Amino acid sequence: MKIATIVGARPQFIKMAPVSREIRKKFKELIIHTGQHYDYEMDRIFFEELDIPKPDCHLGVGSGTHGYQTGTMLKKIEEILIQEKPDLVLVYGDTNSTLAGALAGAKLGIKVAHVEAGLRSFDRSMPEEVNRVLTDHCSDFLFCPTETAVKNLHREGINDGVYLTGDVMVDSLLHNKEIAESRSGILDELGLKSKEYIVATIHRASNTDRKENLESIVNAFCEMEEIIVFPVHPRTKKYLKKYGLFDKLRASVKLIKPLGYLDFLKLMNHAKKIITDSGGIQKEAYILKIPCVTLRENTEWIETVEDGWNMLVAIDKDNIIRAIHQFQPSSVKHKERFGSGGAAGKIAKYLAE
Template sequence: MKVVSLVGARPQIIKEAILHKKFKERGIEEILVHSGQHYDYNMSDVFFEILEIRKPTYNLNVGSGTHGEMTGKIMIRFERILTMEKPDLVLVYGDTNTTLAGAIVAAKLKIPVAHVEAGIRQHPKSMPEEINRVVTDHVSQLLFCPSRLAVENLKKEGIESGVYFVGDVMYDLFLKMENMFKYETFKKLNLEENGFILVTLHRDFNVDNPKKLKKILLQLERLTKIKKIVFPIHPRTKKRIKEFGFERFLERMEIIDPVDYLNLMGLLKKCWRVITDSGGLQKEAYYAGKKAIVVMPDTGWRELIELGWNRLANEENLFEVTIDDYEVEYPTGVYGDGNASEKIIDVIEKSV
């Protein structure tokens, strides 16, 4: 069996690396194609070292551009590779333009498509990522869902064949790396366990609007009277705060440079609660048994909101939502049992 995996962004590279180990164990040939959409292969990255991430067999070198330009370039170049390699299956990940382009090309060539992280839905429906998800799901033959809600989302759209609840590959990663988490930043800042709130903010809709950003910072400033705020500041956010003259609002917070994954997870394990607009950190908070306040109008990880574990907030109610000491029993198994990659390979072996 020959499988082609198409990636184009850092999280996709990591997911593919986890699956690659399983393909290798089973003796399945897997060819890695990188679209060149986002990420340079930086071999000093902790994931590249620990997961032994390999260089791609092919790099499409599409670079940046408009949605249409990027998607079109990937389609043209990827089609040539599929025509040459003639794989039994094309594997795509997540919700990028790379994902969409790969799925459409494979479907047109009548090569089965498998979508890892299928069934995620989020408002507004006009979001580029949402369009990519929906179209990819509707042309895929194997749909690997990270949660039961994702399965239900597909069912509402009439997709029931080839749908599998396998769990989240990123939960596999979290469990694999948990004993490597570092606590150097936690110790350096002289923090107390459960004595601080971990904050990350970087989304354009939160940091690019001065009125909104000011309100969020004022809410965080109020929270410093309750708990310490540890804020690894994203370059985009730092730039906007300086540009808008908002540095004064940060004076009572622990502002630090972004930290590597292992130290960030160390902070996560020791914090009281998380405030974030990061899709990944919302889930990682759940994995670590911490509640997250999500500063977004909606989230693709809605199951954690519906279960009452995470909560949505905005610039008006962030303080109140964060300090509300709501009681909710920890919901187990939302993203599977940590064996998503094994289950995905099992299905592929039986189906292709």
């Protein structure tokens, strides 16, 4: 069987690494990179660090509006699928690259497999929610990270092809945690001591694109006395500059470039707390048992909140400061809600059946 893996954005490289290792034992893999992310530290660093094979095709689509980006990907992916005739298209997560890959495959009558199927924030104003729902509804194999995800699919009438595999990000984290501990010198490089700093990441459109929201977040960070380390996503950098907030933030927090996975994993593992609006980081904080404050009103990773390790906070300066200061996990409840590793192996096994 020939599998076309379609990826393009940072979290997809981290998700595909363990799956690619497994599927290459049994199948032929063709990697199609849409080019959605293209800066070295959003893209190539992950291929190098995580030993992901070089993409076979690079579409160079880059940035743009949702319609431009998704449409251009769709057109270019279709051309390659017609030429390469894979038996299956494999997509990850909820980005525009995910939707374009799934649609291109489905319209050509090629089977589609979705890793991280069934996630729902129930917020259709979030571009990723539209991508998730549409991708799931044109997929033949739906690999779910959690029981909640399985239930979400059943509620939408999707029953065939649904597999509970656990989360492939657990595989990545378990594979790399000790490697990160021994190889990464990020704490020394930044002059940080374990458990004496907070890590922050922000990149959701709802937080970056709206000036009042971004300003509330910046003001909250600037008023806090704790050391905050903030690897800045390029989208966030663009809007911080556009709204004249970049220099103000830089004066109060440690603003750094986005990090590679090993440095970021080590930085999270030694943090006192994590502040984020990232999907993946909420989960990684849970797995690493680091209290997490999420600057969003909803989450598709509801288990992290249910178990008391993650707190959702509406965007308001005082709310944010209070939450960061006061939030402590409400219980010691900590289960393997995202599986215990081995998700990639299960995916390869189900595809082989």
